[in-house]
Amino acid sequence: MSNELKIKCIKDTEGWWTEGDMYPARVVGGGFVQVGDDDEPNGEGWSAAPVEYREDGSILYQVGGIDGEVLFEEATQ
Template identity: 80%
Template sequence: MSNLLSLKCTKDTEGWWTEGDIYPARVVAGGFVLVGDDEELDGEGWSAGPMEYREDGSVLYQVGGIDGEVVFEEAAQ
C-alpha cells in the first residue's frame, strides 16, 4: 500500500486550493494526510483528517485548524 494519494478539492472557503483541482497528499499517522496547496504542491503544512468514509470506498478529508472549510475527496480504489 502506497502512502501517497491524489485528492480532489471539493470545497475551499480559504482560497489556498482550487475547487476541482487534484493535489498530492501523503498519509501520516491515524489516517490523517498532509496535502499541498496552490502555491506549494509538495507542501506538508496542511493536515487533513478523515471526515466521512463512504460506502463506495471513497473518503472525504477536511483540513483542520482553520476558520473556513476545506474538503478533499479521495477516489474509490
C-alpha cells in the same frame, strides 16, 4: 503499500486550493493526510482528517485549524 495518493479539492472557503483540482497527499497516520496548496502543491503544509468514509469506498477529508471550510475527496482506487 504506498502512502502517497491524490485527493481532489471539493470545497475551499479559504482560497489556498482550487476546487476541482487534484493535489498530492501523504498518509501520516491515524487516517490523517498531509497535503500541499496552490502555492506549494507538493508541500506538506496542511493536515486533513478523515470525516466520512463513504459506502462507495471514497473518503472525505477536512483541513483543521482554520476558520473556513476545506474539503478533499479521495476517490476509490
